Amino acid sequence: MIEKDLELSSQDLRKVAMRAIKRIEKEDIPEKTKQKIKGRINEAVLKGSTKEDASTPDVFLYNIAVICLGFIVLLCASSYLIVALYGASIPESIITIGTTAVGALAGVLIPTSKKQQGK
Numbered sequence: 001m002i003e004k005d006l007e008l009s010s011q012d013l014r015k016v017a018m019r020a021i022k023r024i025e026k027e028d029i030p031e032k033t034k035q036k037i038k039g040r041i042n043e044a045v046l047k048g049s050t051k052e053d054a055s056t057p058d059v060f061l062y063n064i065a066v067i068c069l070g071f072i073v074l075l076c077a078s079s080y081l082i083v084a085l086y087g088a089s090i091p092e093s094i095i096t097i098g099t100t101a102v103g104a105l106a107g108v109l110i111p112t113s114k115k116q117q118g119k
């Protein structure tokens with residue numbers, strides 16, 4: 001519980017790290033020690049930023065999923081119309097695939113509340 005309160009965004013973490021590095025520069029300690037401390041601070045910042053970046057959604061993959069689902073919906077709708085125009089019986093698979101894609105598209109596009117995301 002306390003750890004969640006102490007979590008910083010990657011931007012805040014970088015600000016704190018920059019302040020620490022500036023303060024280290026002013027201290028009267030050997031240069032080799034300063035470099036080691038700076039290296040450890042940079043490692044900590046990189047670990048913190050990759051941890052946050054891994055949890056952020058990938059917009060590119062999201063867009064691909066929406067486009068593919070939309071294409072499936074359009075393909076099923078046009079197949080339904082073409083089959084209906086020729087007077088043939090409409091296969092249930094077209095209806096099933098189309099309605100499943102519509103449901104998946106709705107599930108992807110409906111925003112989740114912050115409570116459900118755990119924030």
